[in-house]
Amino acid sequence: MTAASSTPSSPPALPAPALPAPALPAPVRPSPAGLTPALPSLLRTSVSRGRLEITSFFRDRESLIFTFSLPVILLVVFGEVFHGTIGSTGVAFRQYFAAGIIASGIMSATFVNVGASVAADRADGTLTRLAGTPMPPAAYFAGKAIGALAVAAAEAGLLLAVGAAAFGLRLPGTASRWLTLAWVFILGTAACAVLGLALSSLPRSPRGSSAMFNLPYLVLSFISGVYFVFRDLPPVLQHVAALFPLKWLCQGLRSVFLPAAAAVAEPARSWELGEIALVLGAWLAAGLVLCMTTFRWLDRE
Amino acid sequence: MTATRTAVRVRGLRKIYRPARYREVAALNGLDLDIGTGEIVALLGPNGAGKTTTVQILTGFRRRDAGEVTVLGTDPAAADRAWRARLGIVPQQASDFGELTVGEVVRHLAGYYPDPHDSAELIDAVGLTGQASTRLRRLSGGQRRRVDLALGLLGRPELLVLDEPTTGLDPAVRRQFWGLIRQLAAAGTTVLLSTHYLDEAEALASRVAVMAAGRIVAAGPPATLAGRDTGTAIVSWQEGGVPRSERTPAPARLVAALAARAAAPDGEIPGLTVTRPSLEDTYLRLIGVTPHRPGTPEDTP
Numbered sequence: 001m002t003a004a005s006s007t008p009s010s011p012p013a014l015p016a017p018a019l020p021a022p023a024l025p026a027p028v029r030p031s032p033a034g035l036t037p038a039l040p041s042l043l044r045t046s047v048s049r050g051r052l053e054i055t056s057f058f059r060d061r062e063s064l065i066f067t068f069s070l071p072v073i074l075l076v077v078f079g080e081v082f083h084g085t086i087g088s089t090g091v092a093f094r095q096y097f098a099a100g101i102i103a104s105g106i107m108s109a110t111f112v113n114v115g116a117s118v119a120a121d122r123a124d125g126t127l128t129r130l131a132g133t134p135m136p137p138a139a140y141f142a143g144k145a146i147g148a149l150a151v152a153a154a155e156a157g158l159l160l161a162v163g164a165a166a167f168g169l170r171l172p173g174t175a176s177r178w179l180t181l182a183w184v185f186i187l188g189t190a191a192c193a194v195l196g197l198a199l200s201s202l203p204r205s206p207r208g209s210s211a212m213f214n215l216p217y218l219v220l221s222f223i224s225g226v227y228f229v230f231r232d233l234p235p236v237l238q239h240v241a242a243l244f245p246l247k248w249l250c251q252g253l254r255s256v257f258l259p260a261a262a263a264v265a266e267p268a269r270s271w272e273l274g275e276i277a278l279v280l281g282a283w284l285a286a287g288l289v290l291c292m293t294t295f296r297w298l299d300r301e
Numbered sequence: 302m303t304a305t306r307t308a309v310r311v312r313g314l315r316k317i318y319r320p321a322r323y324r325e326v327a328a329l330n331g332l333d334l335d336i337g338t339g340e341i342v343a344l345l346g347p348n349g350a351g352k353t354t355t356v357q358i359l360t361g362f363r364r365r366d367a368g369e370v371t372v373l374g375t376d377p378a379a380a381d382r383a384w385r386a387r388l389g390i391v392p393q394q395a396s397d398f399g400e401l402t403v404g405e406v407v408r409h410l411a412g413y414y415p416d417p418h419d420s421a422e423l424i425d426a427v428g429l430t431g432q433a434s435t436r437l438r439r440l441s442g443g444q445r446r447r448v449d450l451a452l453g454l455l456g457r458p459e460l461l462v463l464d465e466p467t468t469g470l471d472p473a474v475r476r477q478f479w480g481l482i483r484q485l486a487a488a489g490t491t492v493l494l495s496t497h498y499l500d501e502a503e504a505l506a507s508r509v510a511v512m513a514a515g516r517i518v519a520a521g522p523p524a525t526l527a528g529r530d531t532g533t534a535i536v537s538w539q540e541g542g543v544p545r546s547e548r549t550p551a552p553a554r555l556v557a558a559l560a561a562r563a564a565a566p567d568g569e570i571p572g573l574t575v576t577r578p579s580l581e582d583t584y585l586r587l588i589g590v591t592p593h594r595p596g597t598p599e600d601t602p
Binding site: 037038039040044045048052055056059060121124125126128129131132133134135136297298 | 357401410452456
């Protein structure tokens with residue numbers, strides 16, 4: 001006990017606060033009746049949250065370096081190791097792999113990063129703080145999605161540059177391919193980010209969260225056509241992978257970056273753009289519902 | 302805005318936790334509390350008494366199991382954004398926003414409120430102008446708590462809730478903090494403060510409410526809490542060179558008797574003191590710990 005013993009007769013006389021500050025601005029403004037300023041809109045708070053997420057991410061040097069360097073190292077190392085062509089298509093496997101590693105990088109930048117960052121927000125008091133403000137709760141989710149989109153775009157751009165410079169990846173040549181890239185990227189990023197958010201309420205400690213998000217990410221990377229040609233995998237694994245978004249994100253990106261001749265190496269012997277949109281869209285919707293129902297602002301009671 | 306004379310009204314509040322399937326623990330067991338507009342009320346109590354649970358229910362973070370709660374004219378369980386905007390919360394020690402600067406964090410959170418303080422003015426008022434472009438991670442403990450206070454004040458709250466605001470701060474910084482809270486109350490803000498520190502309650506609060514086992518066991522101004530100003534006093538003096546002391550409900554009568562019996566030639570009673578129970582004595586008695594016994598209060602559950 002360090003508390004100074006207090007005497008009942010006189011409340012301790014305290015020196016005036018030594019703050020080099022003027023008096024606090026009056027807390028209550030004499031406001032004319034009926035004229036209450038409006039609460040800020042969801043759009044404005046979402047954009048503001050997004051900017052904050054991006055700033056925080058790019059200032060956290062450790063996670064920045066890890067997030068960006070790992071896929072680049074994988075691309076360079078395996079790109080040097082892998083040789084040969086895919087089946088009879090004449091397309092180099094390096095190109096196939098480069099497209100896959102971009103998809104995998106997007107998932108790491110969204111699913112793993114968002115999941116881990118929400119777990120960190122829970123541990124360091126961010127969620128409690130925000131829950132106590134008039135911020136619209138949806139703005140938090142939108143901010144995470146905006147942040148994930150920005151990080152994934154930077155990641156994809158970096159990998160694309162390395163892939164194009166060293167591994168024969170070709171930028172989309174037509175407007176329709178650019179359009180496909182845009183919607184595959186946005187849908188895939190959003191689906192993975194929302195999934196990360198939805199699962200973020202599961203880990204009980206921030207230490208457990210990294211493993212919890214990396215495990216499914218790594219498993220999916222191996223069975224979704226990143227490191228191996230998807231059609232060469234055992235059928236059971238193909239069926240399992242087809243239930244999850246990464247396989248479809250990989251396939252969508254291959255449709256953009258690989259020559260049309262490579263389509264015959266896909267399981268359906270075509271790019272299946274419709275199916276890609278359907279599966280990614282379904283995951284996005286399921287993730288949103290899960291998010292809204294499972295998200296915890298406070299620790300368990 | 303309707304003028305309410307009662308900022309907080311609580312009747313028969315109950316909260317039950319289920320730490321295991323077949324076990325129920327009443328964290329709050331029929332709690333009653335009133336806080337008038339403009340009051341500074343300190344919630345005192347040992348760990349586990351239910352202070353945090355009470356604060357969490359009043360701020361709309363936890364559901365209650367029974368009882369009536371009205372905060373700023375609204376049931377916190379039905380809290381909306383407009384109600385949140387009228388409430389300021391300073392949570393227990395937080396470490397969020399580590400990579401952002403003081404200015405960035407204050408300006409960002411200001412964007413959630415309909416009528417926030419000017420960010421620069423507020424930063425100045427809590428004495429952090431010199432640290433406005435310092436990242437929160439690099440602030441000292443006291444500076445960090447001032448950021449927390451600034452964030453709680455940002456929306457010009459009618460009610461400010463402080464959860465152990467000065468835990469871990471050095472004595473000089475605590476006094477500065479008290480000065481800030483007094484300024485606020487003088488300007489009309491209602492303050493609810495949960496604290497472990499009796500000197501803090503005595504220095505700040507117009508009323509203290511002592512909690513034990515999930516209910517308020519006594520409430521009143523610190524100087525008269527539970528009759529400490531009229532209860533048994535201890536009169537000590539020296540008689541024939543021997544220190545003596547006596548507990549009495551009527552100290553004036555005893556002193557008068559002593560003046561006749563034991564006064565020195567100059568008419569004074571050597572070593573005379575009259576001591577009422579300190580706030581700490583009263584508090585310990587209220588929570589069921591007998592003061593002035595070997596063994597510290599911490600030994601008692």
